[in-house]
Every structure is written in structure tokens, then in C-alpha cells.
Amino acid sequence: MNVILLGPPGCGKGTQAARLKAKYGLIPLSTGDMLRAAVAAGTEVGKKAKAIMEAGQLVPDDVVVGVIADRIAEPDVRQAGFVLDGFPRTVAQAKALDDMMEKRGWKLDRIIEMKVDEQALFARIDNRVRQTAAAGGAVRPDDNPDVLKKRIAVYREQTQPILPYYAALGRLKSLDGMAAVDDVTRQLEAIVNGR
Ligand code: ADP
Numbered sequence: 628m629n630v631i632l633l634g635p636p637g638c639g640k641g642t643q644a645a646r647l648k649a650k651y652g653l654i655p656l657s658t659g660d661m662l663r664a665a666v667a668a669g670t671e672v673g674k675k676a677k678a679i680m681e682a683g684q685l686v687p688d689d690v691v692v693g694v695i696a697d698r699i700a701e702p703d704v705r706q707a708g709f710v711l712d713g714f715p716r717t718v719a720q721a722k723a724l725d726d727m728m729e730k731r732g733w734k735l736d737r738i739i740e741m742k743v744d745e746q747a748l749f750a751r752i753d754n755r756v757r758q759t760a761a762a763g764g765a766v767r768p769d770d771n772p773d774v775l776k777k778r779i780a781v782y783r784e785q786t787q788p789i790l791p792y793y794a795a796l797g798r799l800k801s802l803d804g805m806a807a808v809d810d811v812t813r814q815l816e817a818i819v820n821g822r
Contacts, residue, residue, distance in 0.1 A: 739802060
């Protein structure tokens with residue numbers, strides 16, 4: 628089973644991807660996490676991505692598509708299936724993903740939009756910052772109100788057009804991401820189980 632979770636920054640994709648892993652064994656593929664790891668490791672990809680991410684902009688499509696194409700080709704992903712979180716983020720990435728899947732004879736089983744109220748995103752990121760800091764973790768440099776505003780604007784302009792792209796293919800399912808975390812999980816499982 629292959630799943631895509633779509634939705635704005637802070638809508639809860641990472642949390643729900645982890646739950647899909649626990650329940651169905653799907654491997655979460657978060658381009659944000661992969662890029663942060665590349666930045667921390669100082670790889671070529673990381674060098675290209677660092678300043679762009681800190682400004683809340685999108686890393687170029689070819690870079691991100693390359694990262695995903697490499698990871699998707701690994702045997703654990705093929706066996707277990709995946710849940711994409713943070714990719715695709717542009718229509719060009721969605722098309723590149725379609726090509727990748729077609730080439731391998733795979734399909735996208737579920738494409739799921741998590742709908743949330745934009746105002747709630749600020750409160751959620753604020754929470755994430757507080758919890759991370761309280762736990763002694765490193766707060767993401769792009770988790771602050773100014774960059775978040777930019778990330779939401781970028782989501783609206785560049786990522787939201789993916790929704791009509793998948794809707795036109797008759798592939799898009801939506802859930803209410805404003806519900807409590809466990810309720811979101813229940814909605815998600817219902818979609819994954821095809822109910
Ligand atoms: P968010 O919490 O905003 O959803 P992510 O962890 O998914 O954040 O991504 C953080 C940053 O990494 C983005 O703002 C962007 O700069 C970069 N990034 C992640 N995924 C992609 C992608 N698919 N295409 C381009 N840039 C990406």
C-alpha cells in the first residue's frame with residue numbers, strides 16, 4: 628500500500644505518518660526530514676537546501692525528486708509500502724512521482740488531504756517549538772512565525788494546485804484535520820481500509 632498525505636505545514640502529517648507505520652508497517656518518507664538530515668550531514672543536497680529551507684521557500688524540484696527517487700528504489704520501501712509526507716509539493720513533483728510509479732508498475736493507493744484551518748497552524752507550530760525546547764531538542768530554524776507565514780503562502784501558491792490535479796484524476800480523499808489526533812487517525816484508517 629502506498630499513501631500520500633497532503634496538507635499545509637503543521638497540519639499533522641508527520642504524526643499521522645508515524646501512526647500509519649505503527650499500524651500498517653508503511654515506511655514514512657518525509658522530504659523535510661530527509662533534507663534536514665542532508666543539511667546536518669553537509670552533503671551536496673544539504674548545501675543546496677539549507678538557506679532555502681531557512682527562508683521557508685521550496686527546494687528545487689529536481690533536487691527533491693532525486694532524493695525521493697533514490698529512497699523509493701530501496702528494497703524495504705518496495706516491500707512494506709510507503710507514506711509520503713511533504714512530497715509532492717508542486718504539480719511538477721506530482722507528475723514526476725506519477726512517472727516514477729508508472730516506471731515501476733506501482734500505484735498510489737490513497738491520496739489524502741488533511742484539511743485544517745490556517746489560524747490553527749500558528750498555534751500548532753508554537754506548541755511544537757515549546758515542546759521541542761522543553762524536551763531539550765533543537766528547534767527547527769524555520770519554525771518561527773515569520774518563516775511560517777512564508778511557508779503557508781508557499782503552500783497556498785505552489786502546493787495547493789496539486790489538490791485539483793489529483794481531484795481531476797478522481798483520486799483525492801479528504802479528512803478533517805481539525806479533529807483530535809486520535810479522531811484524525813480513525814478517519815485516516817477508514818480511508819486506508821477503503822471505507
Ligand atoms: P512543514 O512542517 O512546513 O510541512 P517539512 O518538514 O515538510 O515542513 O519541510 C521543511 C522545508 O523543507 C520546506 O519548507 C522546504 O523548504 C523543504 N522541503 C520539504 N519537502 C519539499 C519538497 N517536496 N519540495 C521542495 N522543498 C521541500
